[in-house]
Each structure stands twice: as C-alpha cells, then as structure tokens.
Amino acid sequence: MNVAPVPPSLPHAAITITGLTKDFSINLRGVKLRAVDNLTLAVPEGQVFGLLGPNGSGKSTTIKIILGLLEPTVGECQVFGVPSGRVDSRLNVGYLPEAPYFYRYLSGTELVRFYGRICGVPKARLADRVREVIDWVGLSAAAHRRVGTYSKGMLQRIGLAQALVHDPRLIILDEPTAGVDPVGSAEISELILKLKTQGKTVLITSHLLAQIEDICDRVAILDRGKLILEGAVAELVGRQDQQALIVDTLPASELEELRGWLTARGHTLSAVEQPRTRLDQLFLNKISRSPKNGGQA
C-alpha cells in the first residue's frame, strides 16, 4: 500500500484540494462562519478515503465544494485534474448526499433510470444497468414501489444505486450508512470494497468509526473546518511495538509458566483478556438473513 502522502501535483490523485476555505455569511450584519479552514488534502486514486470529524466540522461542506455545488471562498479543488465547478469535472463522479431524499413520485427503477439518462448512460444498456445497480444495493424487491414509500435505509440504498448507475470512477458517499441496519451496513462495506477492487476511488464520511477502520485505506480528520490528522489507517491505528497472540484458554499455572518464559527473555506480558465477539458480528450471525434482501419490508 502506498502510504506516502501524494502531493497535489501528481496525476494519481482523484481529488486535490489546495488551501480551501469556505465562509458562510450567517446574517445580514456580515458575520461569517468558517466551515472549512485552509484545507489541503489529496485523495489518491484507487483508494477508499475516509473523511471524519464531529458534527459540523465541515465534511459535507467540503464534499459540496468538490462537487461544485458550493463556491470556495479561497483556494481551489480539482477532480481528476479538472477544476470543480466545471461541468466536466462531474463526468466521472457519483454522489450520495447525506440524508438523501428523492423524487417521491417516481418508482425506484424510474428514479435510477432518470439519473442514468442525465448522466448519459447509453439507451441500449440503461435498462440492464439500472437493474444491476438496484440488485447490488439489495432493493430489487422494492424497485417498483414509489420512492415516497421508502424507509430511511431504503432511501440510502436507492441513493447508492443512483450514485453508481453511470459507472463513475470516483464515488463520494456522505454518511451512506446513516439509518441503515447492521446487515445493510455490512453489505455497503462489502460493496465499497468491491468498488475498490474495480479500481474505483471512494470518498466516504461516516460516524461509524469501526466501519471506517475496516474499509478505508486512508483517513483525514477534520475539526471545526481544520485538518487535524491525515494518513494511512494501518499506520495510524496499528501499534508496531506490540503483538497480540490469541490462544485457547490456559490454566492459571500454565499462564504463570508462560509469563516466566517471556520475562526470562526480556519481554513483558502486558494484558491477558477474554476476547469478545463484537456486537455487530453477533448481530450479523444471529440475523441469518441471506444478503441482498434488505428493503423487503
């Protein structure tokens, strides 16, 4: 894995953000709110990149600037080398907004087809492609229902489908797992990893840090608009100076023996713990639904 930070000038960056600042005027007296503060960031191509930070730290604002929906106050932003704001910068981008909401009067299939047509998916392939992405997000059973009747998690799923319909190279997901059940959440993780194997770049924000840790190659953490930390996940969370050995339960006497053995060689046994299944793992094991049936409510 390439862990060296990619300088903005290299063509391998899917997104380069340089010195980006965004102020919102929040009242008529000209009081400004700085949502993003001098942010410089590069998202390397082909990786899954996590954008983290507490509520109101400027993640969604950054994403909207990348997509040309907001104008930066200072600084610039490029997508595959094209300045965002230009229409062609969005050719290869799929976007799932946070808390998405779609035309409630369309069915799921119609909705995805609408976006596919807007993105110029060839007519001959459109119907197949629409069916394919709806199947990926596990909404096939509800595809003919009006979007107005969808639950929160189903909206996220159909949103994911519309973001993928034109087979973009860069997929930007703003909290894709908000409101999605653990099964769906795991499915989305799986989907993201699959996209990565296809060579896609994924930019994702989420408050589920465990999930981010599992799927992201790199993360950046924002706080009040400022970049606090950026780097490869393996480097940031891995502890190079320690190792965990997992063995079946030892009797106390053998444990003491092992401790002695280690001490004799100058090592310390710093913790003996009972490993626990993570609750989400337990949930996934107990809910033995076959995947891809979410939304059959």
Added chain:
Amino acid sequence: MSTAKRSVPFSLSRLGIVAGNTFLEAVRQKLFNFLLLLAVALVASAQLFREFNFGSSELKFIADFGFGAMVFFGSILTIAATAQLFFSEIENRTALTLLAKPIWRTEFIFGKLLGVFAVVGVFCALTTGLLLALIYNRETALIEAHPEAFEAGRLIHYGDLLMMGVLQWLKFGVLAAITLLVASFSNTNLFTVVMGFFMLVICHLQYLARDAYSHVTALPLRLLVQGLGYVFPNFQVFNLADQIGIGQGIDPMVFVRVGGYALTYIAVFGALAVYSFSQREI
C-alpha cells in the same frame, strides 16, 4: 491515467429529461387533476351565465367569459406551478443530487421552464378545446333556431379562437419565466408566489403608466417610464379579445409579432434566471 478530458456540451436531450420529469411531477402530484377539474367547471359555467339575446352577442359572451376565466386561472396555475415545481427541488434537496451530475444549470433552469410550459400548455389546450366545442355547439343550435341571422354562414372564426389560446399560452410562458427568475434568487416559495402576482399586475397595468407619462415633458422621467415599459412585458399585447372570433379577425402578422414578443421575453427572463441561479449555493 486515462484523464481523457471530455467536455460536456449543452444538451437539449438533458434539458428534455429534466422537463419531462418536471411534467411528470405535476401529473403524479395530482396538481393536474385539480386543474382539469377547474378547466371543465369553468368552461361549463360559461354556458350557465350566457345572456339570452340571440345571435352573435351571446357567442361572443361565451368566448369572452371563457377566455377571461382561462387567463385568470391560468395565471394562478402558472405562478403556483412554477414556484412549486422549482422549490420542491430545492427544499427536498433533490437539486443537490441532480446538479452533482454532469448537467449545466442552464439545462436545469430551462428544463424546469419547459416542464411548466408543458403543464400550462395542457391546461390551455384543454380549456381552448372545450371552449371551442361549446361555442360550436351553441352556434349550431342558434343556426337551427334562427337561420335568417346566419345567412352568411357561421359568424365565429374558430381559427382566431385557436390563435387566442396559443397567445395565452405564450403569455403564461413569459409569466413562468418571470416567476422562475424570482424563484432563482428567493429563499421561499411564498415570497416567489407573492412576487409573481405582483409582477403579473405590473405587466398587466404597465401600459397605463406608459400612457399617463407619455405627455410628461420632463425627459428623464419619460425615459424612465419607457425603459420600465421594456423591462416589464406588456401583457395587454396578448389581449386580442376585441377581435375574438367575430369581425375583422386576428391578423396573422400580429399573431406572429406577438408570438415573437413572447419568445423574446421568455428567452431573456430565462437567461437572467440562469445567471442568477448559477450564483446560488445549493
């Protein structure tokens, strides 16, 4: 790296897709059912109000009443539908998803405009069609009852009525473009609707101001009033009611000129709306 830089040309087909979706929204959100009901009720009521003198004046009354109702309700429909169809995108944040696609804001705005224009077009076609049928029916009845009054054949020029319907449609198009311009910078649906009606009144009455000030000697004031006369389209231009159906008829050249007048204003207000919308943060 395959940074094959494709440029994205302006596309009428994308514009059409947005327009189609806007139209579909009007249809599926039941905006239409209500309208169709209204149109039918209105035109039908023209028959109840009819005067009972014989001959052409009754037919003219039906035509006047019918078109009057069509203008009144059509204006309400145009302003309300434009504001609603625009703000449903903004408030539901569907514009966010749509504008994150490779689409020009010009395509978005003109797509919305075209969608509204189509909705209003259906309304106009329906009311005009009903009205025509009504008048034809009545004329046929009158001919049977009083053949002597119709020795020269039918009195009503149905082609003129049709042209009148088309002109009202174009006028609603101008009104929709104005409303969309207001919507493009305003924050609320309500403000847009109120401003839309305000503009409607100005456009209907601006000729009064122009007439009143045409005798004023102070040049700056006169120029100002005339200038405003160009900024706001004159909706009286579309009102060829005096010629409706009977008498000398509508001169085709006038029809073409008025049509051109409307399309020019639609293009200009549409372009201004695009400009103002391109500054907007979604």
